[in-house]
Amino acid sequence: MRSNRWADLGVRLASGLVLAGLGVLSVWAGGLTFVLMTTAIFALMAWELAALTDADHAPSRLLVAGLGAGGILAAQWGLWPALLAAPLALALTPRRDGRLLGLYAAVMLFAAHHFIELDQRGAILVAWIVLVVVVSDIMGYFAGRLLGGPKFWPKASPKKTWSGTVAGWVGAALVGLGLVITGHGTPALVLLSPLVAFAGQLGDIAESLLKRRAGVKDASNLIPGHGGVLDRFDALIGAVLAVWVWGLVLPLPIGG
Template sequence: MSDLAVRTLSGLLLILIALVAAFLGGYVFAVLVALASVVMLAEWRRIAAGWGFGWSVGGFIYALLPALALLWIRDRAAVDGQSIGFELLLWVFIVTWATDIGAYFAGRAIGGPKLAPSISPNKTIAGLAGGIVSAGLAGFAWVQAMHLPQVLILVGPLMAVAAQAGDLFESWMKRRAGVKDSGTWLPGHGGLLDRLDGLVPVAVITAALVLGGVV
């Protein structure tokens, strides 16, 4: 089986698990988020081993904040007194996943100048643009279908930039540590941190926007 096929199958399985847990909500979603947070923290500590106490604290915050954001979005997010938690949570997922997919295929198909060659040699400016376009289109479609606040149409492409910044940050950490992946247990992806690095900023920023009354 090709690397792309392995990556696709394992990615689809993770998406299915996330969607089922998000739909069920409650303890099921809370347990999944808690488990993901623990694994992320463990992988962070593996990468940043020996970097000092500050990095240990940073890893705890890095794993905790998106977990709290996702749980709050699912159970508490509301606009004008009407709950939009499930629909907004899926918007967060959709925008993040669309960014990854758009960046991957645009980067491979177009190539061209590198985005940050000293951090992640495989990422290209074309990939960044593809991620922005893909996230914008997918986010727009979901906002219209679910009648979510229209401001999210403008926010979607910006979230793609945030997601790719999160990806680059984790790539920088791995390069500094001299490791290829955050783990080896997830076929085609490495570790969970490799898969969720883009979701971290998107979840936190989305929760902050709702709490701040922007959405």
């Protein structure tokens, strides 16, 4: 019987190219375009979070998405408490795992805010984070399906293998090496890039755990071949947080 492990490749590739084009456009444009694009993406992620345990109440989902978008925008003007509006809406409205979803949403929206702050320090910084996440995901996808092998964390993410995980680290290191060679970073970037990729993989696993608790395969079906916006950008949350933590301790080894 023919294997269907590549059955979703065509759809994933087409959707991925569209997402990549939008990403390149927003990073290149920067400024308000990048802020609005980031806000829209994370608002959709908040909408999907609300739908995980309250699928029958669209007004509730729209409220959480609106509060998420408003919080991200308000935080750009120093109104930090606004970032907590959507998480509180998730935590305080009747739903299963409301507090857990609220905590996840708070972390997610903080990541969105910091991602926008990083863009203000230079497009190369944002491009590096996105490349690390995308390349590690692509390398992991192909290595996992070609090599297979032991599962990384089967209870949380049944499809993720050690071969794919390590391949993702290698891909991330190559991204860092490429930037060092072209004069955009110091050698420490080759070390930091796999760490950021690993944080992104943990972000993916965290979202997988939420979905398993909710009993769903995908956060939504908004992106053909990928599931929902949260399914596609969950790794970005972990990656941005890792960059934030590194920046608290050491200077980022990359040009602005």
